[in-house]
Amino acid sequence: MRDFAPPSRRDLWIHWLIYPGHSLPTAAAPVLVASGLAIHDHVFAPMPALAAFFASWLIHIAGLFTDNYELVARHPTVNEHPELLDAIKNGTLTLSGMRLAIMICLALAALGTGPYLLEVAGPPVIAIGILGMAGSLGYSAGPFPIGKYGVSDLHFFIMFGVFAPAAAYYVQLAAYHEAVSGWSVLFHDMPLRTLIVGLPLGAFSVMVLIIDDVRDRHFDAAKGWRTGPIRFGMTWSRVEYLFMVGFAYLVPFWFWLRWGFGIWVLLPLITLPFAAMIARNVWTSDDHDTLLPMTPLAALLWFVYATLLAVGLAL
Numbered sequence: 001m002r003d004f005a006p007p008s009r010r011d012l013w014i015h016w017l018i019y020p021g022h023s024l025p026t027a028a029a030p031v032l033v034a035s036g037l038a039i040h041d042h043v044f045a046p047m048p049a050l051a052a053f054f055a056s057w058l059i060h061i062a063g064l065f066t067d068n069y070e071l072v073a074r075h076p077t078v079n080e081h082p083e084l085l086d087a088i089k090n091g092t093l094t095l096s097g098m099r100l101a102i103m104i105c106l107a108l109a110a111l112g113t114g115p116y117l118l119e120v121a122g123p124p125v126i127a128i129g130i131l132g133m134a135g136s137l138g139y140s141a142g143p144f145p146i147g148k149y150g151v152s153d154l155h156f157f158i159m160f161g162v163f164a165p166a167a168a169y170y171v172q173l174a175a176y177h178e179a180v181s182g183w184s185v186l187f188h189d190m191p192l193r194t195l196i197v198g199l200p201l202g203a204f205s206v207m208v209l210i211i212d213d214v215r216d217r218h219f220d221a222a223k224g225w226r227t228g229p230i231r232f233g234m235t236w237s238r239v240e241y242l243f244m245v246g247f248a249y250l251v252p253f254w255f256w257l258r259w260g261f262g263i264w265v266l267l268p269l270i271t272l273p274f275a276a277m278i279a280r281n282v283w284t285s286d287d288h289d290t291l292l293p294m295t296p297l298a299a300l301l302w303f304v305y306a307t308l309l310a311v312g313l314a315l
Contacts, residue, residue: 007083009092016083017068017101018061021296025303026208027057029201030160032303034168036310037197040261045172048120052168055113055129062105063136067147069098070140071223080219106133121174122182128167135159150226152213153206153240161202166194193259197313200268203248204302210241211282211298215291238283245279252309265312268305275301 007015014020031053038044072084073095079085087093110129117125135155139147146155174185213220213227214237220227229237249272255265278298285291 006086006090006092009087012083012087012093013101016081017065017098019064022208022299023057023060023064025299025306026160026205027060028053029204029302029306030164030198031056031168032306032310033198033201033313034165034172034194036313037165037194038169038172039314041173041191043173043176045120045175048117048171048175049168051113051117052171055109055117056132056164056168058105058109058112059129059132059136062102062109062133063139065098065102065105066137067140069095069102070145072098075223078219078222080216102137109133117171120178121171122185124174124182124186125171128170131163132159132167135163147227148223148225150228150231152209153228156205156209157202159202160205161198161200162195165198165201166190169194196259197255197309200248200251200309201302201306203244203251204298204305206244207241207248207278208295208298208302210237210244211278211291211294213237214282214286215288215295234286241282242279245275248305249275252312255313261313262315264315265309267308267312270308271301271305274304 031049034052035044035046035049038049068081068084071078071080072088076085076088084093088095114125114129139145139152139155146152170186170190173189174182177185177189210228214229214234217227217229217234221230228240249269252266252268255261256263278294278301281290281294
């Protein structure tokens with residue numbers, strides 16, 4: 001029998017659905033790194049970067065809402081988030097309200113930031129927005145939900161490590177070259193390193209995903225999802241996690257030695273002890289309650305790493 005009061009409607013939306021401790025850092029990290037590179041290249045544009053952040057955050061929140069909607073609508077007997085299931089039962093939360101929230105987030109991203117980004121960066125932002133929305137919603141919804149079939153690792157790595165940083169850099173570069181066609185900027189002026197500098201962020205996105213997959217493996221199995229721990233076992237996922245940690249902290253040396261950035265690009269190595277602490281918990285723990293706080297901690301580490309990398313790129 002529970003000895004605590006159920007969460008209020010406000011707490012449900014903020015702490016269980018919007019989840020700012022996770023959604024804000026993950027949306028901000030690619031924009032920070034892209035802005036650091038833009039400063040290095042003398043094309044930094046603060047307003048387009050800020051608009052890109054808000055669009056990214058809104059699309060990310062829509063994806064979180066969709067994930068939870070799919071959970072309570074399709075799997076009402078899976079007790080992964082009992083607070084949400086209880087809220088649906090007592091009317092504090094409704095499926096129609098969740099659908100409306102998803103549409104509002106997407107509409108705000110499209111109509112709130114879209115016209116401005118379209119003006120400063122041209123038609124390519126339409127394609128970028130559509131791809132971003134499809135990538136966010138497609139994790140748990142649609143005819144081929146990526147999370148269900150165990151290909152989320154690659155999806156997250158590409159979306160957060162390549163697509164999002166390159167898109168955030170593009171809107172700044174296009175604003176700088178305001179007299180040039182957006183498509184021309186995209187295909188002729190985008191430097192190759194825009195596809196490279198975000199790779200450590202892709203690794204961090206996979207780390208966060210692995211923590212969630214290990215923690216929720218029993219719930220995922222009940223839903224019929226084939227995540228890494230279910231398909232390949234716990235050892236596979238833990239080794240993959242350690243590989244991603246190693247990758248994230250070795251890549252800055254590559255930036256320094258191969259891509260001509262200054263030694264300041266090694267600043268993210270300051271966070272390595274924190275990363276080691278989280279990795280130790282992932283390696284030694286497999287119960288839900290122990291791993292639950294590791295997700296926001298890993299997201300915070302991701303944000304701090306991205307901030308330091310951005311500073312290192314800019315200097």
